[in-house]
Amino acid sequence: MKRLICILCPKGCHLEIDEKQGYKVSGNGCPRGEQYGKREVIAPVRTLTSTVKVVDALHSRCPVKTDSAIPRKLILKAMRLLDNVQLQAPVHCGDIVIENVFDSGANIIATRDLDKVS
Amino acid sequence: MERYDLAIIGAGPAGLAAACAAYENGARKIVVIERDREAGGILNQCIHNGFGLHHFKEELTGPEYAQRFIRMVKETDINLLLDTMVLKVTQDKKLHIMNPQDGYKIVSAETVILAMGCRERTRGAIGIPGTRPAGVFTAGAAQRYVNIEGYMVGKRVVILGSGDIGLIMARRMTLEGAKVLACIELMPYSNGLSRNIVQCLDDYGIPLFLSHTITEIKGKNRVEGVCVQKVDKLGKPIPGTEINFDCDTVLLSVGLIPENELTRETGIEIDHRTRGPVVFENMETSVPGIFACGNVAHVHDLVDYVTAEGFRAGAAAARFCQNQIPAYDSKRVTTFKCGDNVSYAFPQHIRPEGINKYAELFFRVKRPVINAVIELKSGNEVLCSYKRNHMAPGEMEKIIIPKEALETADGLLTISVAGE
Numbered sequence: 120m121k122r123l124i125c126i127l128c129p130k131g132c133h134l135e136i137d138e139k140q141g142y143k144v145s146g147n148g149c150p151r152g153e154q155y156g157k158r159e160v161i162a163p164v165r166t167l168t169s170t171v172k173v174v175d176a177l178h179s180r181c182p183v184k185t186d187s188a189i190p191r192k193l194i195l196k197a198m199r200l201l202d203n204v205q206l207q208a209p210v211h212c213g214d215i216v217i218e219n220v221f222d223s224g225a226n227i228i229a230t231r232d233l234d235k236v237s
Numbered sequence: 238m239e240r241y242d243l244a245i246i247g248a249g250p251a252g253l254a255a256a257c258a259a260y261e262n263g264a265r266k267i268v269v270i271e272r273d274r275e276a277g278g279i280l281n282q283c284i285h286n287g288f289g290l291h292h293f294k295e296e297l298t299g300p301e302y303a304q305r306f307i308r309m310v311k312e313t314d315i316n317l318l319l320d321t322m323v324l325k326v327t328q329d330k331k332l333h334i335m336n337p338q339d340g341y342k343i344v345s346a347e348t349v350i351l352a353m354g355c356r357e358r359t360r361g362a363i364g365i366p367g368t369r370p371a372g373v374f375t376a377g378a379a380q381r382y383v384n385i386e387g388y389m390v391g392k393r394v395v396i397l398g399s400g401d402i403g404l405i406m407a408r409r410m411t412l413e414g415a416k417v418l419a420c421i422e423l424m425p426y427s428n429g430l431s432r433n434i435v436q437c438l439d440d441y442g443i444p445l446f447l448s449h450t451i452t453e454i455k456g457k458n459r460v461e462g463v464c465v466q467k468v469d470k471l472g473k474p475i476p477g478t479e480i481n482f483d484c485d486t487v488l489l490s491v492g493l494i495p496e497n498e499l500t501r502e503t504g505i506e507i508d509h510r511t512r513g514p515v516v517f518e519n520m521e522t523s524v525p526g527i528f529a530c531g532n533v534a535h536v537h538d539l540v541d542y543v544t545a546e547g548f549r550a551g552a553a554a555a556r557f558c559q560n561q562i563p564a565y566d567s568k569r570v571t572t573f574k575c576g577d578n579v580s581y582a583f584p585q586h587i588r589p590e591g592i593n594k595y596a597e598l599f600f601r602v603k604r605p606v607i608n609a610v611i612e613l614k615s616g617n618e619v620l621c622s623y624k625r626n627h628m629a630p631g632e633m634e635k636i637i638i639p640k641e642a643l644e645t646a647d648g649l650l651t652i653s654v655a656g657e
Binding site: 123124125126127131133164165167168169170172177178179180182184191194196198212230231234 | 286298304385386523
């Protein structure tokens with residue numbers, strides 16, 4: 120039996136996952152919690168959020184995220200990949216920064232607009 | 238003198254939501270005054286996700302959440318006045334403002350919404366002993382350096398306080414290549430959301446020391462280390478429990494304080510528990526026509542609730558402009574008193590004329606509790622009771638009170654929480 124706190128929303132349900140009964144989940148407040156509990160025990164995934172360098176914008180960093188969760192073990196590798204990215208303003212929220220990162224199926228996308236400033 | 242129906246101070250999530258709601262409810266000449274060079278407030282530096290689950294039913298990052306409201310405001314003719322500081326608000330709703338284009342000027346408004354947010358407690362506020370080297374930052378300041386300005390603030394980090402910003406920064410610093418040695422919490426529990434403990438500390442193997450505090454910061458020019466000690470039940474350091482950490486940076490996540498200098502100077506009544514203005518059910522302060530919403534009123538843990546409050550304030554301000562305010566009977570105001578294990582209740586007053594069938598009351602517990610029973614009492618009579626599985630000071634709670642319960646009470650209701 121594994122005990123976890125569900126992290127899908129701020130409610131933080133206390134889950135119990137029974138590996139011996141086909142990863143049966145209890146304590147979840149919604150169906151998403153059941154899915155999370157199973158996946159968290161079998162192969163955890165996370166959404167990565169970070170920033171990349173941007174030039175000619177109001178700020179020197181542009182926030183980015185993976186548009187779906189990626190395996191937790193890829194997070195640090197993906198971070199190193201972002202070190203070499205440089206965007207040119209204007210940037211639009213949703214612009215793809217890196218496509219299909221490590222074949223995970225997730226893209227890294229910009230999460231804000233940044234206008235070009237001279 | 239420029240005249241507005243509504244002047245909103247602050248273009249963070251509270252101010253932007255208030256502007257949208259006021260516009261939708263018929264207010265037309267609206268100005269949102271923001272001291273930063275862009276709208277969005279603190280959301281712009283909160284690049285992590287988890288925002289908007291209640292309001293948009295999806296998981297957004299801070300900048301994405303802000304962006305949606307900025308776009309909504311820009312689709313209207315709401316005047317967004319950036320890079321402008323409000324110096325003073327008078328009771329007759331004249332705003333003294335200043336910016337590089339216009340210099341100093343006074344604008345007048347029929348209604349005002351205070352949405353200035355909050356700011357972080359600093360080292361000075363908690364008085365950590367030791368030397369005063371560089372490398373001690375509030376977590377939010379470090380967040381701005383890292384996420385917006387693009388500066389790394391240190392390599393070996395100790396975080397004091399396990400509030401959400403501290404936890405988020407523990408992960409952020411780790412991802413950017415720093416070594417976060419520990420997160421130190423004075424209380425025997427964390428004030429952060431459980432989800433943040435899991436995905437910010439546990440995921441990266443960062444230890445959380447509960448019932449511990451930093452008792453000395455060492456270093457001449459730059460932080461060279463900290464001494465951490467266990468504390469007893471009264472929060473006093475226990476001799477012999479010293480742990481030394483060799484670090485170059487200390488991040489402080491030790492609480493937020495509503496930013497109410499303007500509010501105080503206006504002469505608006507302040508609640509010493511929330512440290513924000515005392516408000517009624519429609520977010521109106523003790524000065525008619527001046528409203529408050531978001532973290533300036535009380536510190537929230539979820540931006541979705543800030544948005545909801547902004548909507549309420551904006552709608553109420555629009556009604557005020559259109560003279561649609563009901564005739565309130567001052568004898569029928571319900572005031573809330575904090576009983577056992579309740580640190581504050583919000584709003585402080587509810588007028589029955591201002592609600593439909595139900596009123597929402599927000600509050601926080603002082604200590605974590607399981608199998609909790611929340612009771613609302615008038616004298617010794619229990620009017621309503623509610624059950625919760627878990628409650629913690631870091632998670633704001635909400636109860637729904639039927640209008641009849643408010644009407645049977647004679648002005649004063651006590652809210653208390655019992656449990657294990």
